[in-house]
Amino acid sequence: MEHPIFIKNASQLITVGGFSETPARKEKMKQLSIIENGAVWIESEKIISVGLTSELERKYSKQLHQAEVIDAAGKIVIPGLIDPHTHLVYAGSREDEFNLRLNGATYMEIMNSGGGIHSTTARTREATEEKLFKESKNRLDLFLLHGVTTVEAKSGYGLNWETEYKQLKVVKKLQRSHPIDVVSTFMGAHAVPREYKDCPELYVDLIINEMLPKVANENLAEFNDVFCERGVFTPDQSRRILEAGNRLGLKPKIHADEIEPCQGAELAAEIGAVSADHLLRASEQGIKEMAEKGVIGVLLPGTAFFLMTEAVNGRKMIDNGLAVALSTDCNPGSSPTVSLPLMMNLACLKMGLTPSEALIASTINAAHAISRGNEIGSIEEGKKADLVILNIPNYIQIQYYYGINHTDTVIKSGKIVVKDGRRC
């Protein structure tokens, strides 16, 4: 049997408790629930007890000698970070296009002339499953070193069954072999492949009639995502694809209003998507409808930063009642990063969030964005023991320092997987 783990003396133990059933919104997005001089008792993958160090030392006095004790004096303990939107599984990189954009080309111009998503699709189609696995695993290792313990991963660089399947198999293999929990999303509707350029409806039919049933039959994904955008998939096509997935048990997500207004937020509310992501150009009405229907807004500050566009007004969205989560959007074109802490910095500096809101958006609200509010995202008794110890004395320093990785220890499913900032 594994030894229990006892974390004690944390200068701040940030539980983010109380939001397992429904995500935090409005002023509740500031309620972190902080225990000073806090402690956690962990056993068999689960959080067993949370409280003051003195209380837990008393409660477990007879078992203390068997436990692995971590003294977190001068440090903070937070729930493992959750990234609810990544394009983790791809081959290659696109620094050539980064250079083109810095010389004046736009993201959509590059994509419409055959680059962008199409260029990564070509490389992903060519790559062997082993190569794809290795590149994706390397990224997951980096996520872990940044304190991320759960990651959603989308397919969408195959745009034909063979390669979409290859990506989804890589996700399965990562689920079996990597400490990070990987949540699978099918995104055959990431772009219209070049070979269907003149007949996009046929590609939509292919997704609906062939790909989605195979994904559901083989249990390859839990969510179904669509890039609803002018020149990619129309709201009508997106609705058809998401409804078809829904009928097969694949929960809808949507890349909504990223580059231009496209009624994506309205569509997310209409079909009851779990989340609508990006929302840079979402209408106020759309955000209101999402808030009313309980759709989570996943904001991706790194994408606006990297595409050099104005950041979304996250402040206003929270004030209007939207439950907001944050994500890296990790992908080779619009956000090549794994640093969720940096996204929290950007959310504060560019989107008007406060440090407490940014932390809630990266933990419990992010858990809700992947339908896991009851399992992860907070330090509460009975939840999975996913915790991070940061080498800073208070949580505001997560946002105050930027571009610095403070991750000291990562505990994933009750096991220490990062120690002194290194994999172990």
Ligand code: NIG
């Ligand atoms: O979320 N918008 C579509 N998909 C990604 C970008 C993918 C790429 O450029 O490779 C996004 O921004």
Ligand code: FE
């Ligand atoms: Fe994305």
